[in-house]
Structure formats: structure tokens, C-alpha cells
Amino acid sequence: MNKKHRNLIAVLALLLVGVLAACLAACDTSAPADTTVEDATPEATPAPTEEPTEEPTEAPTEAPTEEVTTEEVTTEAPTEPPIKEQLGLDVKDEDLKDVMQNIFGGTQSLKETVMFLDKGEVKSLLYPIKSIVSVTSYDGKTTYEEGKDYVIEDGKLKVTEDSSIKVITSEKYYNHPGSIITMNGKPMFWGESQVKAWQVSVTYEHDAAWEGYVQESQLEIYQSFVKKLIAGEDVTVFFYGDSITWGACSTYLEGVQPKQGAYSMLFTEALADLFGYKVKYVNTGLQASMPCHPVPNTEYVGGDRGTITYVNTAIGGWNSNDGVTNFDKFVKEQVEKHGCDLFVIGYGMNDGGMAATQTKANVKKMIDAMYEIKPEVSVMIVSTMTPHSGSNWDHASIQQQERQLDSLAKQLRKDDKAVAVACVHSVSKAIQEHKTFNDYSGNNINHPNDWFYRVYAQTLLQTLIGYENMN
Numbered sequence: 415m416n417k418k419h420r421n422l423i424a425v426l427a428l429l430l431v432g433v434l435a436a437c438l439a440a441c442d443t444s445a446p447a448d449t450t451v452e453d454a455t456p457e458a459t460p461a462p463t464e465e466p467t468e469e470p471t472e473a474p475t476e477a478p479t480e481e482v483t484t485e486e487v488t489t490e491a492p493t494e495p496p497i498k499e500q501l502g503l504d505v506k507d508e509d510l511k512d513v514m515q516n517i518f519g520g521t522q523s524l525k526e527t528v529m530f531l532d533k534g535e536v537k538s539l540l541y542p543i544k545s546i547v548s549v550t551s552y553d554g555k556t557t558y559e560e561g562k563d564y565v566i567e568d569g570k571l572k573v574t575e576d577s578s579i580k581v582i583t584s585e586k587y588y589n590h591p592g593s594i595i596t597m598n599g600k601p602m603f604w605g606e607s608q609v610k611a612w613q614v615s616v617t618y619e620h621d622a623a624w625e626g627y628v629q630e631s632q633l634e635i636y637q638s639f640v641k642k643l644i645a646g647e648d649v650t651v652f653f654y655g656d657s658i659t660w661g662a663c664s665t666y667l668e669g670v671q672p673k674q675g676a677y678s679m680l681f682t683e684a685l686a687d688l689f690g691y692k693v694k695y696v697n698t699g700l701q702a703s704m705p706c707h708p709v710p711n712t713e714y715v716g717g718d719r720g721t722i723t724y725v726n727t728a729i730g731g732w733n734s735n736d737g738v739t740n741f742d743k744f745v746k747e748q749v750e751k752h753g754c755d756l757f758v759i760g761y762g763m764n765d766g767g768m769a770a771t772q773t774k775a776n777v778k779k780m781i782d783a784m785y786e787i788k789p790e791v792s793v794m795i796v797s798t799m800t801p802h803s804g805s806n807w808d809h810a811s812i813q814q815q816e817r818q819l820d821s822l823a824k825q826l827r828k829d830d831k832a833v834a835v836a837c838v839h840s841v842s843k844a845i846q847e848h849k850t851f852n853d854y855s856g857n858n859i860n861h862p863n864d865w866f867y868r869v870y871a872q873t874l875l876q877t878l879i880g881y882e883n884m885n
Contacts, residue, residue: 497634498883502644505688507884513674513868514684516881518624525615527552527865529852530573530581540848541620542569548617549579552610552864553671571616582612595859597804604802604858607663613853613863626844629873631880632834639756639792639832640879643689646719650753651685653678654737654745654780655760657730658798663856664867677862677870678758682724683714684875688884690717696725698748725752733764734776741783749787757784758874760796762815763860766808773811774818781826781833792832794877795819797839799870801860802851816840836877838870845869 494500507516512524517540528537543566549558556578558564563577573579582603593601603609633640642649653659661667661676675683686693693714727744729736737759759780765773781793797816801807816839826833845854856863862870875881 496883497637501633501637501640503633503640503879503883505879505884507881509687510684511687514680514687514872514875516876517869517872518626518628519881521621522547522617522619524617525865526617527610527613527615527853527863528571528849529609529613530579531584531587532581533573533575533577535581536567536570536572537850537853538570538848539616539618540845541618541622541624543571543618544569544621545619546616547619548615550615551580552613552615553665554615555671558614579614580612595802595805602802602804602858606857606861607668609852609855609858610665610863615865626847627837627840629837629841629876631883632877633880633883635827635832635834636756636792636794636878638790642755643685643691643720646689648721648723649755650723650725651682651756651758652745652749652752652754653724653726653728653758653760655728655758655796656732656762656764656798657728658763658861658870659726659728659758659760659796660730661728661867662730663861663863665864672864674864674867677867677874678724678726678728680868680871681758681874682722683716684871685878686714686716686722688716688879690719691722692716692718692720693722693724696723696748696752698725698727698744700727700744723752725754728760731764732761733768734761734773734780735768737761738776738779741780745780745784746787749784754784754788754791756878757781757788757791757793758796759793760798762798762812762819763801763807765815766811768808768811770811770814770818773815774822777819778822778826781822785831793826794874795823795833795835796870796874797835797837799838799842799860799862799866800846802855802858805859807860812839834877836874838873841869841873842866 497503515524517523517526521544523540526539528539530537546560546564546566549560549564549571550556551558558577558579560566563574563579565572565574573581587603588597588600590601590603593604595602595604639649658676659678661678664674664676665671666673666675666679674680682693685691693716695712695714725748727748729740729744732740759777761777762773777795784791784793797819798812801809801812803809816835816837820835820837823833823835852858854863854866854869855861856866872881
């Protein structure tokens with residue numbers, strides 16, 4: 415073969431390769447683009463180098479359509495209305511009695527209590543005072559005069575040297591024979607319901623907003639119970655706990671002015687006011703379970719839409735161990751008689767020497783026992799207030815209880831149980847930033863006075879409904 419023939423064959427071979435390449439290209443363009451990319455071998459990757467010019471021109475034609483569709487879906491997605499609107503909740507805070515008006519809102523503090531040790535002493539209140547409406551004795555029978563009995567000094571209240579306001583004197587306050595509380599080694603004054611003799615009641619205007627702890631509303635958790643109230647169904651509210659849940663140091667229990675009920679009564683009557691119910695008080699006949707409550711068959715009337723049956727089997731001095739041991743007699747038998755839609759359980763103050771985890775375990779036992787009787791019951795756990803810092807109560811244990819109880823509530827909610835904690839402990843700690851313990855205690859150790867029973871009741875109402883959900 416001569417050189418001319420060899421050149422001709424080479425040209426023909428090149429033409430044949432070009433034809434084959436063109437055929438292959440035609441076949442590739444007819445295949446889906448994603449299939450070509452996924453099936454390509456490493457050696458074939460250089461081949462699609464001419465295709466990127468086609469991909470950018472085709473991709474933008476469809477992209478805007480997809481973006482517009484996404485924006486339209488986002489814009490048209492329904493926004494879930496607040497739980498208040500979902501429930502059809504229509505309650506007005508103006509329907510509440512004055513003692514249940516929100517202490518942590520508004521510009522007036524109503525009948526806030528304070529205690530003076532000596533003449534000339536200056537005490538701060540929950541808010542800086544802008545102007546005084548009234549200062550009265552605890553029972554409201556005596557009204558004191560501004561400028562004569564007291565003055566405002568830098569937003570605080572000062573008792574004058576010649577004031578007719580009673581003071582206990584520091585000498586007596588810090589030298590109380592046989593006292594079970596001390597401060598700096600001195601035996602401090604205490605006594606069941608005796609502290610109010612030196613407490614005065616102050617109503618004043620202020621322009622400060624509350625910046626301390628605020629209980630979170632758990633309306634969504636309690637919507638099943640609240641729906642019953644909205645519908646006007648008869649319900650039973652059951653209280654079980656220690657002396658604070660019983661009502662120790664409330665003036666209603668003592669039968670003296672101003673005869674204000676404990677937190678259990680205030681809370682239940684607030685529900686009656688908001689939803690137009692009457693309250694039927696049950697005398698269980700159990701030892702010490704009724705002294706702070708009305709005589710049998712007495713009713714509180716907030717309306718005629720339905721009846722709230724009130725049952726309280728709390729016992730002073732009990733701890734959570736007692737609550738477990740006596741559950742069948744003090745709770746089960748009464749629930750079988752009267753029912754239970756909301757179970758309010760308040761232990762902890764007397765659990766000294768007991769680990770907070772044990773308090774949690776005991777409370778769970780009581781709640782589980784209630785579920786065996788009423789599987790769909792709503793439960794509110796009330797953490798206890800802080801005791802006097804100088805008392806011999808187990809402060810470390812009490813300090814940890816609320817966290818443990820909140821953990822229990824979260825655990826039960828995972829099983830779709832309506833349980834939450836009314837965090838009175840956190841509220842009381844926040845109040846201590848502004849007031850001394852003897853300003854709001856009924857015995858200067860571990861019981862509330864009337865004003866702090868209002869704090870208790872409002873914390874429960876805030877937990878169940880929420881003042882922000884009222885009109």
C-alpha cells in the first residue's frame with residue numbers, strides 16, 4: 415500500500431468516528447438529563463462538556479414557577495388562633511372581686527400588708543408609692559392619717575414617731591421566750607395569727623410595672639376543664655394538702671374581720687364570678703377539714719349557669735407521706751360521693767428532712783391514685799411558699815421541690831394528662847425582693863396572711879386561665 419492510499423484510509427476513519435460521535439450525541443440528548451448524569455462513568459464525564467449551555471437555559475424557565483408556588487403556600491398557610499379564641503373564652507376581669515384583681519398588674523395595690531417594728535421605721539412595699547389611698551388596721555376598723563400617722567419617703571412608707579399605728583418594738587420582736595425561730599441568734603416573735611395585730615393594710619397608687627417572676631398561664635393544658643365551665647356544666651373542685659391548703663391563719667377560719675377566705679375559697683369563688691356559677695361547699699365530716707369553710711349547705715352565688723362543688727380535705731400538720739397514707743379515706747371516698755374535675759394538691763411545707771425527690775414521688779402516688787378513680791381529671795400541683803429564713807424548716811428541700819414537681823408535671827403531660835404547677839414558691843421568692851417576711855405571714859414562720867392568700871389564689875387563677883386571657 416502506497417502513502418496516498420494510507421492517507422485516504424486515515425481520512426475515511428476520521429469521518430467514520432465523527433459520524434459515530436454524532437449518532438451517540440443524538441442518542442444522549444433524547445435520554446432524560448438526570449439519567450445521563452447518574453449513569454455516566456468517570457471516562458464519560460468529559461463528553462457532556464457541551465451540555466451546560468443547554469442546562470442553564472432550560473432550568474430558569476421552570477424555577478420561577480416553583481418559587482411562586484412556594485410563596486403562595488406560605489402566604490396562604492392558616493395561622494392558628496390563640497387558645498382563648500379556640501375555646502370561645504369570654505371572661506372579664508371586672509367580674510372578679512377586688513381581692514382577686516391582679517396584684518401584678520394595674521396601677522393600684524389593694525390592701526397590701528406591712529409590719530412595723532418601731533416608730534420612725536421606713537418600709538418598702540411591692541411597688542414604690544406614688545400616692546396613698548388609705549392606710550388602715552388589719553381588720554379595716556381604724557383608718558390612719560397621712561402626715562400624722564405616716565408619711566411617704568422616697569416611695570416608701572414611714573411610720574411617724576407619734577403615730578397611732580401599733581408597733582411591736584424590736585426589743586419584744588427579738589426576745590420572744592421559747593421561740594422556734596431565730597435571727598442572728600435572737601429568739602424571734604411568732605404566733606399563730608398573732609402577727610396581724612401589728613400589720614397594717616395599705617392601698618396605694620403606683621406607676622411601676624412588675625418585673626419579678628410571673629406565673630405562666632396553662633390555659634391550653636386545662637382546656638378540657640375550662641370547656642366545661644364555658645358550657646355551664648356542673649363541676650367539682652377538690653383540694654388536698656397541708657395547713658396552707660386547709661387555710662391556717664386566714665381570718666375566715668378565725669372568724670374575725672375582714673373574714674377573708676383562704677386561697678382555696680378565693681380561687682373557687684373567682685371561677686364562679688368569671689363563669690356565672692354558684693359554689694356549693696361540702697362539709698366532709700372529716701376531722702379538721704372544715705373550720706375555715708362555710709357551714710354545710712351554704713352557697714356562694716356568682717351566677718346561675720351551673721354549680722361548682724367545693725371539697726377540701728386538707729389537714730394542718732400533714733406532709734406528703736400523710737397524704738399518701740390517708741388518700742383512700744380523705745380523697746377516694748369523697749370523690750366517689752362528689753366527683754372530681756379539678757384536683758388541686760398542695761403539700762411540701764411540712765416535708766422537711768425529706769428529699770424533694772421523695773415529695774415528687776409521693777405527689778405522683780396521689781395523682782396516680784386519683785387517675786384510677788377519675789382517669790380524665792385535670793390536676794394542679796401547688797408548690798409551697800418559702801418559710802421564714804430564720805425558721806427551722808428544711809429550706810434546702812423546700813427550695814428544690816418546685817423543680818421536681820414541674821418535672822413530674824411534664825412527665826405526666828407526655829401521657830396526655832392535664833397537669834401543671836402553680837409556682838407559688840417562685841412567686842414568694844420574687845416578693846421577698848421587695849418585702850420582709852413579717853409583712854405577709856400570718857404566724858411569722860410558714861403560713862400566709864390574708865394578703866398572701868390572695869397571692870396564692872391569683873397564682874392558681876393565672877395558671878388555669880391567665881389574667882391576660884381576660885377582657
